[in-house]
Amino acid sequence: xxxxxxxxxxxxxxxxxxxxxxxxxxxxxxxxxxxxxxxxxxxxxxxxxxxxxxxxxxxxxxxxxxxxxxxxxxxxxxxxxxxxxxxxxxxxxxxxxxxxxxxxxxxxxxxxxxxxxxxxxxxxxxxxxxxxxxxxxxxxxxxxxxxxxxxxxxxxxxxxxxxxxxxxxxxxxxxxxxxxxxxxxxxxxxxxxxxxxxxxxxxxxxxxxxxxxxxxxxxxxxxxxxxxxxxxxxxxxxxxxxxxxxxxxxxxxxxxxxxxxxxxxxxxxxxxxxxxxxxxxxxxxxxxxxxxxxxxxxxxxxxxxxxxxxxxxxxxxxxxxxxxxxxxxxxxxxxxxxxxxxxxxxxxxxxxxxxxxxxxxxxxxxxxxxxxxxxxxxxxxxxxxxxxxxxxxxxxxxxxxxxxxxxxxxxxxxxxxxxxxxxxxxx
Numbered sequence: 001x002x003x004x005x006x007x008x009x010x011x012x013x014x015x016x017x018x019x020x021x022x023x024x025x026x027x028x029x030x031x032x033x034x035x036x037x038x039x040x041x042x043x044x045x046x047x048x049x050x051x052x053x054x055x056x057x058x059x060x061x062x063x064x065x066x067x068x069x070x071x072x073x074x075x076x077x078x079x080x081x082x083x084x085x086x087x088x089x090x091x092x093x094x095x096x097x098x099x100x101x102x103x104x105x106x107x108x109x110x111x112x113x114x115x116x117x118x119x120x121x122x123x124x125x126x127x128x129x130x131x132x133x134x135x136x137x138x139x140x141x142x143x144x145x146x147x148x149x150x151x152x153x154x155x156x157x158x159x160x161x162x163x164x165x166x167x168x169x170x171x172x173x174x175x176x177x178x179x180x181x182x183x184x185x186x187x188x189x190x191x192x193x194x195x196x197x198x199x200x201x202x203x204x205x206x207x208x209x210x211x212x213x214x215x216x217x218x219x220x221x222x223x224x225x226x227x228x229x230x231x232x233x234x235x236x237x238x239x240x241x242x243x244x245x246x247x248x249x250x251x252x253x254x255x256x257x258x259x260x261x262x263x264x265x266x267x268x269x270x271x272x273x274x275x276x277x278x279x280x281x282x283x284x285x286x287x288x289x290x291x292x293x294x295x296x297x298x299x300x301x302x303x304x305x306x307x308x309x310x311x312x313x314x315x316x317x318x319x320x321x322x323x324x325x326x327x328x329x330x331x332x333x334x335x336x337x338x339x340x341x342x343x344x345x346x347x348x349x350x351x352x353x354x355x356x357x358x359x360x361x362x363x364x365x366x367x368x369x370x371x372x373x374x375x376x377x378x379x380x381x382x383x384x385x386x387x388x389x390x391x392x393x394x395x396x397x398x399x400x401x402x403x404x405x406x407x408x409x410x411x412x413x414x415x416x417x418x419x420x421x422x423x424x425x426x427x
Contacts, residue, residue, distance in 0.1 A: 004177045011140050011174050015115050022113065032277055035092030045112035045121030052107065053127040055084030056421070059111050062094040063314070064340065065134050068157065070101050071215040072132075075418040077105060080425075086126060093276060093314060100315050114139040123149065130425055135159040135188075140178045147181040152424040156417045157212040158187040160195040161358060168199055176200035183424050186417055188212075189362040209420070210413035211363065213342050216318075225319035233309075233323070234301045237268040238390065241324035243317050244274040244339040249330050250282055254289050254308075256383040261307070264390055268302065270320060272311040274331065274339070279312035286310065322347045326389050326396070329353045333379050338364070341373060345403035350389055350396040354379050366410070372402035 023040075030037035058073055060066040066089060076085050087102065088111040089095045098108045112118035119141050130152040131142070136159055146153040160168070168175045179185070179201040186209035187193040193208050233239075242253050250271060257269045269291075273282045279295075286293040291307040294300050296316065302309050311320055321327050327344035331337060332354035340360065344351045345367075352374045357364040367373035374385055389396055 007173045007177070008140055008144055012114075012116055015113065015141070019113060019115065029277070033092065035095070038092075039110060042110040043113055043118070044115075045118035045125070047109045047122065047125045049125075051086060051109065051126060052084040053125065054129060055086060055107075055126075056080065056130045056132065056425075057086045057088060057126060057128045058132045059088045059137055060094060060098075060134055061089060061137060062091040063097045065089075066094050066097040066101065067216075067318070067343075068213045068340075069134060071217070071414040072156065072212060072417055073102065073106060075414050076421070079418055079422055083129065086128070096314055111139075111142075114141040116141055119145050123151075130154065130421060132156055132421065136164060138175060138178055140174055143178045143181050152183045152421075153181060154417075154421050154424060155182050155185040156209070157413070158185050158192055158196060158206075160187075160192050160199065161361065162195065163358065165195045165199060172200060180205070184420055186413075186420060188413075191362055209416040210410060212413045212417065213340055213363070214407055214410040215412070215414040216342060216346055216407070218322075218346065222319050222322075225316060226322045229316065229319055229323055232296075232299075232302055233268075235304045236266070237302075237304075238264060238266050239268050239270060239324050240326045240328065240386070241270040241272065241320055241344075242328040242330055243272045243321065243344070245271060245282070245330040246274055246334050246336050247278065249333045250285050251289075252333050252379065252382065253328065253330075254286065254291065256386060257307075258289070258291075259383045260386055260390065263387075267390075268309060269307060270309045270311060270324070272317050272320060276312075276314065279310070283310055283312070318343045318346075321349060324349055326386065327351045328386075331359070332356050332375075333382075341367060341403075342407055345372065345400075345407045348400035348404040350374070350399040351403060352376070352385060352389065354382075366406060367403065370402050370406045372399060372406050374399065 026036045058069060060069045073087060084107055086107040087098050088109055089098060090111055112122045123145055128151055131146050132154045135157050182205055185196060185201060185206050188211040190208055193206050196206055197203055261267050271282060273279055283293055286308045292305055293308040293310055294302055294306045296311045296313045321344045327349045329339050329341045329351060331339040337359035338353060338357035341351050354376050376382060376385060
């Protein structure tokens with residue numbers, strides 16, 4: 001047995017050993033979210049008999065990836081009308097987003113655990129012509145099965161940060177062979193492309209296609225959601241939206257909000273937690289801080305006496321950004337590494353982020369260069385920077401226009417990615 005096969009066998013053995021732990025995690029999470037114990041058979045590759053085989057499988061792990069890959073899937077539906085498109089996810093929230101975005105226009109199931117017999121069942125049912133993975137979704141067993149079965153394998157929106165590069169190098173014996181089984185790897189930027197090369201990917205399968213996340217647009221569905229959200233706010237307010245918050249970040253934003261409220265009585269804080277399981281805990285934090293909070297799920301009107309509007313529903317971050325006077329992208333006030341500022345930019349909004357935007361290094365650098373974002377050098381400056389934005393309308397307009405222009409000028413990765421897949425299928 002050669003070194004590559006031995007490495008893959010070792011990986012598969014480890015995955016099998018930790019599978020009971022993964023199932024236990026699903027069951028524990030299901031105590032508060034029943035979705036985690038539903039459709040467990042799909043985790044083991046047993047898909048519905050209603051799914052048509054012989055098409056294209058596109059994997060998007062969770063909500064953010066589903067949103068990013070949506071234009072690409074829409075392009076596939078136009079380019080490949082005769083092939084069934086199956087969009088897989090790994091989280092229930094991602095699953096819900098697929099259903100919201102596409103209804104019955106695509107097939108959907110969970111991607112199975114990366115274990116030989118699970119992947120075997122998955123392929124037996126779906127018999128795909130091509131499999132498309134995103135960003136850093138590298139599943140060695142799935143990749144090996146594609147290679148062995150002659151299934152075209154494409155990585156789109158390839159992302160490999162310096163931090164991830166260091167981590168992957170520790171298991172390069174496993175990752176390098178997997179990378180070189182891809183038919184093509186389309187990277188977000190030259191920095192990411194160079195990191196893939198440093199990890200051992202062959203230069204001939206790599207190219208810089210740009211970032212899919214720029215290819216967003218205001219659809220009719222989004223516009224309808226915006227209209228519904230606007231009707232929820234009874235009074236004219238200065239709205240500060242904080243998107244995709246993580247544990248520990250809400251209290252930072254709430255403290256800044258309370259200081260700002262002293263001079264800006266009309267200010268409304270809109271909090272959008274990243275993970276649904278934290279909705280209730282974020283509500284409790286607001287109450288503990290003696291803030292008057294109203295939840296989106298309650299469908300109550302946001303009145304003048306309300307301090308915080310908690311968006312405890314799924315799929316409404318993008319439209320709620322449209323209501324904002326100032327957009328704050330969270331994940332950047334902790335060690336998470338930030339989240340996507342492009343959604344706020346689409347609406348020509350002024351954007352503020354914290355110190356840590358490591359996950360969006362390339363995008364953030366472009367925003368800074370274009371004077372399209374305010375990034376804190378020290379998170380302690382949060383209140384002062386927000387106060388400046390609230391008071392300087394001209395600055396907000398300039399930041400918003402620059403941000404929207406930057407998004408529009410960097411679009412095009414979707415068509416490039418779809419055309420690459422089409423050429424691979426037609427070889």
